Amino acid sequence: MRTSWADSVGNSASENAAIGSSNNNGLARPSRPTYVPPHLRNKPPSADPPPTLPSNDRVAYNGPASGSRWGGGSRPDFGHQGYSSGGAGYGSGVRNGGGGGGWNNRSGGWDRREREVNPFGADDDDAEQGSTEQENTGINFDAYEDIPVDTSGDNVPPQVNTFAEIDLGEALNANIRRCKYVKPTPVQRHAIPISIAGRDLMACAQTGSGKTAAFCFPIISGIMREEYLQRPRGARTVYPLALILAPTRELSSQIHDEAKKFSYQTGVKVVVAYGGAPINQQDGRATFELVLGGQPATLGLRELERGVDILVATPGRLVDLLERARVSLQMIRYLALDEADRMLDMGFEPQIRKIVEQMDMPPPVRFGKTKLLLRLASDFLSNYIFLAVGRVGSSTDLIVQRVEFVHETDKRSHLMDLLHAQRETETRVKQALTLVFVETKKGADALEHWLYSNGFPATTIHGDRTQQEREMALRSFKSGKTPILVATDVAARGLDIPHVGHVVNFDLPNDIDDYVHRIGRTGRAGKTGLATAFFNENNLSMARPLAELMQESNQEVPAWLTRYASRAPVSGGKNRRSGGGRFGGRDYRRDGSFSRGPSTDYYGGVNSSSGYGVPGGYSGGYGPAGVTSAWD
DNA sequence: AAAAAAG
Known part of the structure; x- marks a missing residue:
């Protein structure tokens, strides 16, 4: 059923806010990110250690307070006036530790940006606008227009209708133009503002509906804002800020390629890690890729050591890297699980649990025997917003x-x-x-x-x-x-x-x-x-x-x-689809059939009068409420 | 039972 388009995107920003205080109460972590004031940014760290920002340092992503690095100079149609947070003024383009000091793992900064292979190849019109029309993309945008979208949760941020409404940053906007994305798809219209607002999100949408971009844009944009974060630099350990997990190697590879396009010349480094060859022999690229040419398909340890902001991985390889302490997830602020329900189906749950436990996230809520995806949501997400997007062509029967x-x-x-x-x-x-x-x-x-x-x-x-x-x-x-x-x-x-x-x-x-x-x-x-x-x-x-x-x-x-x-007998089990059919899934919190854990706050809104922000409720024509779910 | 993912 369509539920299996489920993706969970957990934006850890809000959660970090929640645990900030507990960290202050003695739970010292060796790797707290450190704020670097603008006047110190080009100095080596050893010379003048920057002051540590208190517990709320990681909330920076949450909303306007983070300031806008993209205040001016934007192109009229994609530009955004920004929040003009005067004093903050994180100078765009300022990089630390250009190889020497190692303030963060994004060594090279501008230098690397210039060396970067252009993933848009010969087609790149240098992001000039006007020359691109949507027919070039081959995407039939009309097929997207009448897709129903359903959201639920507390205080759902309003959708946007254009990329221009979102302050994603000029470099990312340029890549959006290069990709010839004219306007956001339905899942993007809803998911991007939700994620930008620092909210956790579970989104069920068909791949091909623009879902990858929907979770990549906020991650890339957020990381660009957080360049001042100091990451510890062990000799061999890297500290990515975002993690994207996918169930198959090919899917990871595909996500990596897309993320690479979106992050071109943003200074955000994307690396992919999956199995299939001994990683020690993968010196930056797999051997077969050396033979055949083309982009490196999977990373070598050396490639990884050069630093990574967004790590795309299959669970097995990531666990391997964690066990070897080549990767630390302590600095992870964004987590996206692609095909989340599928990964659980496939028995990845122990690995995913192991992975998520290593992240700086709130302690899981304990549940008894509950539905798999609900358990995932309850353990990994916090007061999340549920977003279900109808199938592309659900009404046009493509x-x-x-x-x-x-x-x-x-x-x-x-x-x-x-x-x-x-x-x-x-x-x-x-x-x-x-x-x-x-x-x-x-x-x-x-x-x-x-x-x-x-x-x-x-x-x-x-x-x-x-x-x-x-x-x-x-x-x-x-x-x-x-x-x-x-x-x-x-x-x-x-x-x-x-x-x-x-x-x-x-x-x-x-x-x-x-x-x-x-x-x-x-x-x-x-x-x-x-x-x-x-x-x-x-x-x-x-x-x-x-x-x-x-x-x-x-x-x-x-x-x-x-x-x-x-x-045939009426099967209540695996083959049974949940009702409706227009959406990719449903919000379990609406079922009210699960036993809630001790931390009721995670479900703020379940019983609250604020409801789910969808007047009229779920049954508004989108399918019967209370149907058995195929996720049982 | 089979599929996927670490080697």
Whole structure:
């Protein structure tokens, strides 16, 4: 179900405010950030140690008090008058410790900025405006316009309708122009001001809805404001300020690439860390990348040692780095969990817990047996705002879904028929990409081999392949060299592959969530797509949820599927989607069915008269309240 | 049962 687009973005700023006092009461941390007054900023630290700011030093991000480094000189359409907090005047561009003193880990400052590889390549128009129109992006913005958005929580900051309304900083604004983002998508309109206000947020939105930018912009902007933060500099330990976790290596890589674009020439350094090769051999870039060229796919320790502001990682590798004390999370102020519910599904919870425990965040609220995502939210987020964004194209039906009854033994020939038909209709030079999902890694290899030997250029991606093979396969698919990709669920979530015209569920998943994610690989960025599913007697448990889903999205449901669905027992469990269908999830606090922990304050608003800021309540047409959640 | 993620 759509709930699994869930992402949690925890902006730790507000929480740090909460624990500030307790730190003052004796819980001395060796690595408190230190305020550097403007007149001392270019001095080496040893010469004149800056005074330590008291407990509220980390609240700086919270609102106007942080001052604006971008007061003037902005371009008229993106500029913002700023808060003009006169005296503060953190001079933009002032960097400390250009390599020598090590005030923070962003060594190099302006120097490095100039050396930075331009991720926008030849297309870069140097962020000049006017020359860019939205048709260049290939994004069908109209498809975004009527997406319903639902927010709940205390004092939800109002949405913004333009990037110009938000004071993100000139360097970031320039990158937004380079990306040709004309106006914020719905999730961005809501999530950015929430995050900028220092509030915790749980957002459920489809990948491809601009979600990555939604959590990256506030992080980058916030870090740019906090350059005066001193980070300890151990010989080998780095202290990132933001952490973004993702469930698969490819997704981390994709997020890293995007974050890199957004932070170009901001002085904010983004590094990605994931498994697939021994990190000691990764000297700045993986060996295969040296062979193939291109951007470094994964970091080496040396690269990491040069400092990092935003660390993008898969949980396994990060735990490894933590155990080796190469990374410390004591300075983390922003945490984003991409595909949060998926990571929990996949059994990452112990690792995530271990990771989060190392951060300077408030102690977790203890819960008994509660819903997984609620537990996550309660432990990691504080008085958060819940944001649910409807599917892109939820009303325009950008994905045409078909189900066909295909016996197990007929699947291959049936797939062949589909591919042949596709070949004939596509007279274009470049064939639309076809993504074929299977259940097992073995099955993926077998099908790929069979396709290949039958004249269809195919490749495969799954967890038994080396990271080198995985990335090669993805590149080959994206480039159209092998326009058929056979994949396991490793590719089901989050991956943004343009031009996927057809998703085939060769083997249906056992979970309707996974189905929704898989078909979401097509119909992206407002484009239309086709999704074909092979259904047979092995998929009986999926009949009902599939039929319901298709009905909700105005698809033609074959009569035979409806019959299977009506025969199937009403499942209350895993396959059951929570009601409504328009949104990616729901706010658990509304259920009122969980036992609250001792610290009721975390849920300020649950019982308070201020309510959730949505007059009329949740059931305002967006689905029945109190439905069982698939997150159970 | 299978998928993912540390080696």
